[in-house]
Amino acid sequence: MTVLTRFIISVVLSLPLLANMILMPFGGHLPGGAWTQLVLTTLIMLISAKPFIHTSWAAFKNHHANMDTLVAIGTTTAYVYSLFAMATNRPVFFESAAFVTTFVLLGQVFEERMRNNASDAVAKLGNLQAKTATVIKDGQPIRIPLAEVQVGDLIQVKPGEKIAVDGTVVDGTSTVNEAMVTGESMPVTKQAGDKVIGATINQTGTLTFKADKVGDDTLLAQIVELVKKAQNSHAPIQKLTDQVSDIFVPVVLIVAILTFEIWYNFLYVSFATALIYAVAVVVIACPCALGLATPTALMVGTGRSAKLGILIKNGDVLEAVNRVKTVAFDKTGTITTGQPQVVDVIGDRQVVLGLAAALEAKSEHPLAQAILAANDRSSDLTVTNFQAIQGQGVTGTVNGQPTWVGSPTLMAQPFPEKWQSEMDRLTGEAKTVVAVGQGDQVLGLIAIQDTPKVTSKEAIADLKQLGLSTVMVTGDNQAVAEAIAKEVGIDRVVANVLPADKAAVVEDLQKQGSVAFVGDGINDAPALTTADVGIAMGSGTDIAIDAGGIVLVKNDLRDVPLAIELSKKTFNRIKLNLFWAFIYNVIGLPIAAGLFVGVGLALSPELAGLAMAFSSLSVVTSSVLLNRTPLKTERQVVMN
Numbered sequence: 001m002t003v004l005t006r007f008i009i010s011v012v013l014s015l016p017l018l019a020n021m022i023l024m025p026f027g028g029h030l031p032g033g034a035w036t037q038l039v040l041t042t043l044i045m046l047i048s049a050k051p052f053i054h055t056s057w058a059a060f061k062n063h064h065a066n067m068d069t070l071v072a073i074g075t076t077t078a079y080v081y082s083l084f085a086m087a088t089n090r091p092v093f094f095e096s097a098a099f100v101t102t103f104v105l106l107g108q109v110f111e112e113r114m115r116n117n118a119s120d121a122v123a124k125l126g127n128l129q130a131k132t133a134t135v136i137k138d139g140q141p142i143r144i145p146l147a148e149v150q151v152g153d154l155i156q157v158k159p160g161e162k163i164a165v166d167g168t169v170v171d172g173t174s175t176v177n178e179a180m181v182t183g184e185s186m187p188v189t190k191q192a193g194d195k196v197i198g199a200t201i202n203q204t205g206t207l208t209f210k211a212d213k214v215g216d217d218t219l220l221a222q223i224v225e226l227v228k229k230a231q232n233s234h235a236p237i238q239k240l241t242d243q244v245s246d247i248f249v250p251v252v253l254i255v256a257i258l259t260f261e262i263w264y265n266f267l268y269v270s271f272a273t274a275l276i277y278a279v280a281v282v283v284i285a286c287p288c289a290l291g292l293a294t295p296t297a298l299m300v301g302t303g304r305s306a307k308l309g310i311l312i313k314n315g316d317v318l319e320a321v322n323r324v325k326t327v328a329f330d331k332t333g334t335i336t337t338g339q340p341q342v343v344d345v346i347g348d349r350q351v352v353l354g355l356a357a358a359l360e361a362k363s364e365h366p367l368a369q370a371i372l373a374a375n376d377r378s379s380d381l382t383v384t385n386f387q388a389i390q391g392q393g394v395t396g397t398v399n400g401q402p403t404w405v406g407s408p409t410l411m412a413q414p415f416p417e418k419w420q421s422e423m424d425r426l427t428g429e430a431k432t433v434v435a436v437g438q439g440d441q442v443l444g445l446i447a448i449q450d451t452p453k454v455t456s457k458e459a460i461a462d463l464k465q466l467g468l469s470t471v472m473v474t475g476d477n478q479a480v481a482e483a484i485a486k487e488v489g490i491d492r493v494v495a496n497v498l499p500a501d502k503a504a505v506v507e508d509l510q511k512q513g514s515v516a517f518v519g520d521g522i523n524d525a526p527a528l529t530t531a532d533v534g535i536a537m538g539s540g541t542d543i544a545i546d547a548g549g550i551v552l553v554k555n556d557l558r559d560v561p562l563a564i565e566l567s568k569k570t571f572n573r574i575k576l577n578l579f580w581a582f583i584y585n586v587i588g589l590p591i592a593a594g595l596f597v598g599v600g601l602a603l604s605p606e607l608a609g610l611a612m613a614f615s616s617l618s619v620v621t622s623s624v625l626l627n628r629t630p631l632k633t634e635r636q637v638v639m640n
Helices: 003-026 034-047 050-061 067-087 094-127 219-232 238-266 271-284 288-307 315-321 349-360 366-374 417-428 456-465 478-488 499-512 522-530 542-547 559-592 605-628
Strands: 132-137 140-145 154-157 166-171 174-177 188-190 207-213 310-312 324-329 336-346 383-389 393-398 401-406 432-438 441-452 469-473 492-494 514-519 533-537 550-552
Touching (some): 034 050, 034 094, 067 094, 067 271, 094 271, 094 605, 271 559, 288 315, 288 559, 288 605, 315 533, 324 499, 324 559, 336 349, 336 366, 349 366, 349 383, 349 393, 349 401, 349 432, 349 441, 366 441, 417 441, 441 478, 456 469, 456 478, 469 478, 469 499, 478 492, 499 514, 514 559, 550 559, 559 605
Parallel strands (some): 324 514, 469 492, 514 533, 533 550
Antiparallel strands (some): 132 154, 166 207, 174 188, 310 550, 336 441, 383 393, 401 432, 432 441
């Protein structure tokens, strides 16, 4: 039976008892009097309160006490005493047991609704995926269920259709709306060689792509699984709640017994009055709000981050992020694009790039692709006698003229001083420079560099706004690393680091405080694991993503400060919730014990139960408000 069903039953059966309480001052009462109250309360105890008793008994057999222990003892004491009072013609307090059960269940309904909302969000993520796919079999498109798609299948997707699984485009050009997975509102152009994500929507053209990942291996499935794990995990601070409950419950029971003894034996009130004070102490001390403080904030925080394209894997990460002082970055593919680009052309751009592209079209060197990408004009130049010279460049005959691209050593004559000074200037800016010439004449220079991502500078500025220091850890040479660091605003550079030594650099940084490491490659996995918080770029390798405690789906470096800020906000909300839960008990216990009865301030068990329910509600509300907490580093994104 669900908590909601038990709550509804308890409310329905408690209403007549409430009516009886209202009528009593006017001389009215329920038909059947105490017998009717007995029947109604017994049904509540058997149906609605029974799970509390079972749970507390199981905990008692294991020598533990939990939140349900206090509820079970409070309701059972009020019920059993009322049976005794009924047998001896004394006033009964059946309504106390009934109302306490009802109000405790009210708090649990709040919690369950919170969990259901989180589960619904995860279910909606899962429902984003397509149900079928059009697979090319023997040259013919065939519609099959998604579950039958296999790795390597060729899949066709038309405009307006959902992309079935993760894959690589082999034919066609189109724009794809990836907002439902990455959160980015702008469509992304896809063509042969580009990756596509399952559940995203193809918009303008027909694409054919090869399935790379299916089933649980797709990005969407991994997102759903990570969100589930995060929402069901426990932050280390949760252990504090568990430890408090083990000590708190026995202490409360002792306080309740002392309350009864003092009121009955020293202040000489009636047995029933002393018992009511004792029961009120037990009920109001029930630490339900303590139990809600961590999981509700954790669910809201991880749910909000998932909508922003930031996957927080577990509650441990939240606490670790709160202590981070330094953020260290890999360079290539993390701060930079990872793809060399032409950044400067000295000389006639059209002539220089045209000749260079004609020769480099036959080259397999990585820099050749940068030159070809920069040349935006079609060429009718004819290349013969092509030759690649190891470590120097390429030569050939272009339209009958001997042409070369690469090192100045390819020239038979000394390199002109004019061009040498330009080359020295560009090299000093940490750029790779190649010369372009025909015969003994230098026509120009091409400077190539792995440039920072357009978002890197903003991301570093946001981290500094959060009071964090930044470090670049790279295997590149010091000059290149320093140039990139200066451009984006990074505080410190550790260059010439071998891949196996990145983790050692992180350990060294940890001597000054907690470290978060951001990376995307296989060689970053040890550093991601060694760091207090590993942040993996979503476009990185599977190994890096597995090693990271936070995954940035959108591969946007600006999500690093956003992830850190949101994690801190979530953890601080947990602490705020715990503070209010503790304060509530500290204030409520002496009132329930009757210390302020002389000034007219007292709590009956049913009012204590109501106060406890509203304490739980306040904690849940505090957690829900985390969704509306402003973030300094949050950008305007469109969510589906």
